[in-house]
Amino acid sequence: MMEARIQSVGRAAALLDGMADGGWHALGALAALTRLPKGTAHNLIGALQDCGLVEHDPARGAYRLGLRFLALGRAVERRLDLVPMLRPLLLRLSAETGETVNLAVPRPTDAMIVESLEGTRHGVRVSSYAGTAAAYHSTACGRALLAHRPEAERQALYALGPLRAETPGTVTDPARLEAILAECRRRGWTEEREENEPGACCVAAPVMGPGGAVAAISVAGPAARMDPRTTARLGRMLRDALRPIESHLAA
Known part of the structure; x- marks a missing residue:
């Protein structure tokens, strides 16, 4: 069992x-x-x-x-289809930014990185690996997904236990995290700075489908290269790049 x-x-x-x-x-x-x-x-x-x-x-x-499993199974199929659909965009974002680009999908209590492309422009870069878990509260891709989960589901996740401090800067207070998630919903992207890994910063945007956020794409790099102006530019870049994909998913 x-x-x-x-x-x-x-x-x-x-x-x-x-x-x-x-x-x-x-x-x-x-x-x-x-x-x-x-x-x-x-x-x-x-x-x-x-x-x-x-x-x-x-x-x-x-x-x-x-029969409910039929609808649930089709939802999973659509999610898996996202990987080949989004790979050209991931390649373009990696080439344009020179940073590591990740694709994450939601799971019940965390997200999973299903595709990761390391940038080659810089000698120092942030590494990620496909198949690894990404915490909802401390990673940008996790936050981009969590922001669009129903409030009752978010509260149920918080009730599982204290949010883990991955670094000294990790937001572990649910009220503070909720404010960050509300900002993500407002502007369409989110970020974290040295909250999941010391010295690293990440920006992410959700991939919105008919039923909500079906995936998230993030751009990660050393915090020294990711000042607030850069993260804002990357956030807007992600939102602009995802609009055609989301229009296709909504069709």
């Missing part, structure tokens, strides 16, 4: 995994497969059914994945 921060979430996920073949499954079989008490499995599947994630056939006394 998969582990999760909240035990009931992990148990529910295990039940969904047990129905991953799309067929009908008896409650007893699912309980045995996941090693859950039958009563616990029944309660969790009932909650999943209420959310539209599971369907129940009373005649068979069996359960299968609900």
Whole structure:
């Protein structure tokens, strides 16, 4: 059974995994497969059914994945399609700025860097790696995504525990972070200066789709090269570069 921060979430996920073949499954079989008490499995599947994630056939006394997964799966497909769609833009931004350019996508409690292009113009640069996690509160790409999550989701994230201070300058107060996120929504981009890594600065903008921010693109470099005028210029550059992409996603 998969582990999760909240035990009931992990148990529910295990039940969904047990129905991953799309067929009908008896409650007893699912309980045995996941090693859950039958009563616990029944309660969790009932909650999943209420959310539209599971369907129940009373005649068979069996359960299968609900149609809501079709919409969720298509949303994931659109997100994955973004990588090849945005790669030409990432290459252009890396060439124009000479800095490291990252593409991040949202996950439940953090973002993930799925593409990273290191600038080659400067000997000293900031390095990032595809497949690494990016904290929502301390990275620019994380903030660009978090700013467009529903307020209830943001508050739920804050409730998981204190925000970690990655550096002495990291904003860890949710109220201060909320003000930064509001500014991101207002101007269309955000930044962080030495909050995730000493000596580094990053500017990011969300990639807005019909349902909200589906990804974020960031430009990162040494703080010594990223003065406020430079970060503002990069932020406007990102917003201008993303408008055609967002128009395509909205079509």
